[in-house]
Amino acid sequence: MTSTLPSDLPLVETGDPGARTALVLHGGGGPLTVAPIVGHLAPTMHVLAPTHPGWDGTARPDEIGSVADLAAVYLARLREHGERDVVLVGSSIGGWIALEMAVQAAADDRDAGLIGAVVDIDGVGVVVEGEPIADFFALDARGLAEVAWHDPERGYRDPSSFTDEQRAVQQSNGRTMAAIAGAGAGMSDPALLGRLGTIAVPTLVVYGASDRVVTPAYGRAVAGAIPDAAFAEVPAAGHLPHLEAPEATWAVIDPFLERP
Numbered sequence: 001m002t003s004t005l006p007s008d009l010p011l012v013e014t015g016d017p018g019a020r021t022a023l024v025l026h027g028g029g030g031p032l033t034v035a036p037i038v039g040h041l042a043p044t045m046h047v048l049a050p051t052h053p054g055w056d057g058t059a060r061p062d063e064i065g066s067v068a069d070l071a072a073v074y075l076a077r078l079r080e081h082g083e084r085d086v087v088l089v090g091s092s093i094g095g096w097i098a099l100e101m102a103v104q105a106a107a108d109d110r111d112a113g114l115i116g117a118v119v120d121i122d123g124v125g126v127v128v129e130g131e132p133i134a135d136f137f138a139l140d141a142r143g144l145a146e147v148a149w150h151d152p153e154r155g156y157r158d159p160s161s162f163t164d165e166q167r168a169v170q171q172s173n174g175r176t177m178a179a180i181a182g183a184g185a186g187m188s189d190p191a192l193l194g195r196l197g198t199i200a201v202p203t204l205v206v207y208g209a210s211d212r213v214v215t216p217a218y219g220r221a222v223a224g225a226i227p228d229a230a231f232a233e234v235p236a237a238g239h240l241p242h243l244e245a246p247e248a249t250w251a252v253i254d255p256f257l258e259r260p
Contacts, residue, residue, distance in 0.1 A: 005050075005073050006059050012049040015042040020116070021083050023074070024049040027092025028136065028177045029240075030056050030169075034091050036242050037121075040250055045087070045257075050074075052097075054176030056169055067093070067125065067180055067189065071100035078114055085116035087257065092213070092239060093181055095123020099196060099222075100189075106198045118203040119253060120222065122211050122239045124181070126193040131218040133187050137178060148239040150210035155238070196225040203229040204256040206249065208237035230256065 012031070015022075022045045026034045031051045038049045052070060054060030064070055074097070078086055090098030102118050105111035124133050134147045141159050142152075149155030162170065181187040203226045207219035216233050223231035232252035237245035 005077055006053060006061065009053060009058055010051040010056070012038055013047070014038060014049075015045050015047045017046050019044060019046045020085060020087065021046045021048060022087040022089055023078070023098075025074075025088065025090035025094030025097045026052065026055075027090075027094045027240075028173065028181075029092075030173055033240060033243065034089075034094065036246055037089060037091070040242075040246070041089070052176075052180075054180065055173050057172065060176060060179070065179065066182070067096050067100050068104075070180060071097050071104055075101055075104055075108075075111060075114070079110060084113050086114060087117045087119065088115060089119040089121070089253075090123055091121045091242070092124060093177065093187070095120035096125025096181070096187075096189075096192075099123060099125060099192065099199070102199045102201060102203070103192070103195045106200055115201055117201050117257070118199065119206065119256065120203065120219075121206045121242065121249075122208055122214060122219070123205075123222065124187045124214055125189060126196070126218075126222055126225075127186075127188050127190045128193065128218045128221040131215055131221065133218075134213045136187060136213065137174070147212040150208065150236050150238045150244055154244070193221070193225050196222070197227060199226050199229075202256070202259065204253065205229055205231045206241065206252055207231075207233055208239060208241040208244065209233050209235050210237060211239045213239045 088098035105115045145152040145156035205223040207216045223229040234241040241249045
């Protein structure tokens, strides 16, 4: 597939341009949700953190209608820029995109050596029997905080406090997420779990112990489907452990990234 990412797509690029590249992929909450990851990795890596097409008021080309499509265009962009040994770090839907990128790269000789490692943080995207993904689209703000945060009061945002602009962006993000991730499909690809066995790069699966969007048991099933993947659970954290318990999250991610 030819890259169809809009040329004006917002991209945070920071860190050392000569260091190993990390592509940080946000989830449904938008790019601000992964800002702590970007800031943490920047001192030692060359960090790229795009806003996905259709989020935060950006355009989404018609050709990008699924996570698989988005993964393909991100791979194409990395390939075009001559990247090698890239670390994919994805949160929630971003974790799904990262896994899909690793699967696609493993099947394409052009991408040999392109992806070097994957860090999947509370990623959705697979179907695990007995561990359903919470119906994000049916939850109100209070319900979302209850399933996504260890401390729901910390995560709750009163919709009545939003400006009209913030409300419009949130609604637009939701529509894009439904289009990309599939509201009717439960934010998953039934075939993905069986394809994860093709991933041949070091992979770390990280889940907040209190996540009820996708549980740690779900995360263990994801890790178990990937050859030699490691699994780590972050205590006192929910779906976004890097926001709720950052130091504990770095304590499991950093040793993985420091491995030869």
